[in-house]
Amino acid sequence: MSEIKIQIKNLYKIFGKNPKSALEQVKDGVNKDELLEKHNHVLGLKDINLDIKEKSIQVVMGLSGSGKSTLIRHINRLIEPTDGSVVVDGDDVLKMNDENLRNFRRTKTAMVFQRFALLPHKTVLENTMFGLHIQNIDEKEANTRARRWIDRVGLSGYEEKYPQHLSGGMQQRVGLARALTNDGEILLMDEAFSALDPLIRKDMQDILLELQDELHKTVVFITHDLDEALKIGDRIAILKDGIMDQEGIPADILLSPKTQYVKDFVEDVNRARVIKAKHIMSELNGQDRDNAMFVDQDDFIDRFIDKVISDKPNCLIVKNKNNDDIGYLSTKRLSEILKR
């Protein structure tokens, strides 16, 4: 189906004076606390393997200290790993020289930061053009491209304002416009919406999803918020103490958490809003179709649950976009999913 865009293989990051020797210890099975106590090194990431598909949104979720921000900085090599490889479009990022790395960062990636990291001495327009100025793209073209994205994120009229004059949500729109103007295929978002208040955050999530429908970037999105992860992630990776506990599509993580940590995490989630019909359907093989109700495969449970309650069907038949029957869902299974 879709190609692997970013491939992270056996990635280790250890912070401290002598990470190489500590690496041996970690590979021999020394855990995070022991490493800190006995060897005075901090384990940042341990044996991370992650394939990120082209044109999808990969969420990396974890609490603070789980290493998620460290992980995203390995993709554009703002942090050097202790061991492992990061391959983007077949090129090993870690083998690039300074010049190639700069070119890679200029043209392939763009990043949005938790605390915006705008340039306080430049206007919104100049901030948005920053990536293009770095690439020495001529002023007129830079200006046109920047204005287009400023308009696209809803900031027209604010071009000449300084970041300090804007609210947090508006500043992050500038951050997003700056990243989009760069037009890289990869968008790295490091807790991009975490510093915003809930309503603004929801707005920004909607903007991102709307843009993604149109742009089809490969997005790596870091968050500590499960609801946010479930809302925007095509796939979610869960990090804990530098170790990846589980990786998969949101429904899998909800329905079959692999570790206690993940289980605790997903316990309180409203499943009806996250799980789609296609995630829980079983194969069609001649089940009784009496009094069946038809649902779309991409409908979330909460889209059809009211109708299930009022119409009291015996079972549900799941349909794809071409209106073919593709799956079967019993009401018993549905209530089990929701009860747990």
Added chain:
Amino acid sequence: MEKLFLTEFPELSRETLRFIKKGFDTSYRAFSREYGDNIEAVFDPVLYFLVWFEKLLQNSPWPLVLICFLAIIYFGSRKISVTIGSLFAFLLIGIFGMWEDTMSTVSIIGVCTLLSIGIGIPVGVMMAKSERAQRICTPILDVMQTMPSFVYLIPVVMLLGIGKIPGLLAVVIYAIPPIIRLTNLGIREVDSEVLEAADAFGANPRQKLFQIQLPLALPTIFAGINQTIMMALAMVVIASMIGVKGLGQPVLKAITNQYFAMGLFNGLAIVALAIIFDRVSQSFGHRIQQHRSGARE
């Protein structure tokens, strides 16, 4: 015997000390005789510029010079009060017969400030970029700021004789540390997240320096320039001892002859210059950072 050792610090014999000092002085004298002229030649362009600037200020019609000054003061500070205050200060200076000396002082301060900026900012940038440069420069700056200025006047005079250039050097040595230190500080204080963003967008070190670090450090650098000007002014009296013309010379004369009024007038003229320089450079510094503290609209 024991007691004597404890009360008298065991020092080198007088012979040895004299030998060391004499050896040091002789070799330095030989060095300056050998290379003094060459080193002096290096500073010739600065000397020409200084003399030209001084003559320009002294020989142009005074109303023209005054108008130019006031224009610079107004466009620097954008404050009518400062401009009018300066007008009165300059008028009083002129009426009390200190116009020419003041022009000499302004010219040497101007040249010293330009030199300090020209040397100080690159050195400060170097210190900010390299820990090793910072480790080497910090003690040198400490020495420059605390060594009594008379001490380094001696070798400078031995090397270059008496005149404008040794005076200029003495002033620059004394006045340059703040601008170096504050350039270093200003660049180091630049938000690391902003720099990380620049890295993430693929900025090279030069782009980071000129597009981010220097502009963001500018207000701090300006505080350094302000300090440098103030310290240069404080040095004019000492510099006058080695032949720098200006307001320092009458002060020196007043000290040696106990002319209180003469010392006071010239001293006040220096104070007036200091206040004008300070107000103008400070309000200019404030203006260039308005966008940071500026109120939300």
